[in-house]
Amino acid sequence: MIQRESLxxxxxLIIFISSSAIAExxxxxxxxxxxxxxxxxxxxxxxxxxxxxxMVAMEARGLKVSRVNESLEQALQLYSAQISLEEKRGSSDYxxxxxxxxDVCNIEKIALKALDEFLxxxxxxxxxxxxxxxxxxxxxxxxxxxSFDEERFEDSLKLIDKGYTDLSDLESSxxxxxxxxxxxxxxxKDFFVNNWKILLIWSIVIIVLLIIFWKAIRRWMIxxxxxxxxxxxKSINELIKRMQYSYFKTKAMSEMEYTVKIKTFNEMIRDIxxxxxxxxxxxxxxxxxxxxxxxxxxxxxxxxxxxxxKSKVYKRRKAK
Numbered sequence: 001m002i003q004r005e006s007l008x009x010x011x012x013l014i015i016f017i018s019s020s021a022i023a024e025x026x027x028x029x030x031x032x033x034x035x036x037x038x039x040x041x042x043x044x045x046x047x048x049x050x051x052x053x054x055m056v057a058m059e060a061r062g063l064k065v066s067r068v069n070e071s072l073e074q075a076l077q078l079y080s081a082q083i084s085l086e087e088k089r090g091s092s093d094y095x096x097x098x099x100x101x102x103d104v105c106n107i108e109k110i111a112l113k114a115l116d117e118f119l120x121x122x123x124x125x126x127x128x129x130x131x132x133x134x135x136x137x138x139x140x141x142x143x144x145x146x147s148f149d150e151e152r153f154e155d156s157l158k159l160i161d162k163g164y165t166d167l168s169d170l171e172s173s174x175x176x177x178x179x180x181x182x183x184x185x186x187x188x189k190d191f192f193v194n195n196w197k198i199l200l201i202w203s204i205v206i207i208v209l210l211i212i213f214w215k216a217i218r219r220w221m222i223x224x225x226x227x228x229x230x231x232x233x234k235s236i237n238e239l240i241k242r243m244q245y246s247y248f249k250t251k252a253m254s255e256m257e258y259t260v261k262i263k264t265f266n267e268m269i270r271d272i273x274x275x276x277x278x279x280x281x282x283x284x285x286x287x288x289x290x291x292x293x294x295x296x297x298x299x300x301x302x303x304x305x306x307x308x309x310k311s312k313v314y315k316r317r318k319a320k
Contacts, residue, residue, distance in 0.1 A: 041083060044094040044101070048075050051104035063111050067151040068104045075100035107153065114156040118144070121160050128167060132174050137166055215286045222283045226276065233272045240265050 055068050078097045086092035125141065128134060134141075144159040192199065210217075243261055247253040 040094045044097045047101035051101040054105040054108035068107050071100050071103045111153040114153045117160050218286045226279045
């Protein structure tokens, strides 16, 4: 009985060892790669097996593995080369092999963390889209999705953090605006509801006052425009006088400058004199006519000045 149990236990142990050995076989380019029995080669082999498992875990989650596959292929190539070197010379260096294998699992940890955080962020993002306008975040969201396609998992984590910050800011600003809008709208609505009778009375009073005093208001506006025209006309005449003094008395102004300026001023005065009758006509339509200010005829005054100018210019040229 004891011999039978020992036999069964031995068979189980053999099966376990055999299955473990099969699970830890390494293949490169279709060829089985075995370790040399040294601690360094066994350690490197175990790290590569871990790296293969890490890549399988990424594939199971639907992540792209081109980046980690390159590191794994590099680890296998280096491992194969070091095994051959160790068998021939008895010495080898598995540092680069170990680092390449470790890089695969490090990337796997970051990638899985980024994927889990993205799934949570995406749920928040899609939920907020139903309540808020997130159009300003679309470019950043697209960049985040693209970072997974390009296997930039480190950038993915940074973009997720930025996404949470931007999402929070947008929700806060839009919530504040909605609250302000609702509060303002409610306040205005309540004001009109509570004071509509007073507002209606004041509206009627204002309309009646406008009807009664409309002619007076219109008359005042026209008078104001007329007064402005007279003030402009007076100012231009004063400029003409100073210009004539400068030309005829002090000789500080040239003939050409005087001719150009007097022509410009005369055109301005003609434009003012054209507007004055129009204003008087408009004033007459509202019930009262105002004649042009009883001042001397500026046109005749300017014509006389022009004649004097021509006469003096003629004399000056003749004297020369």
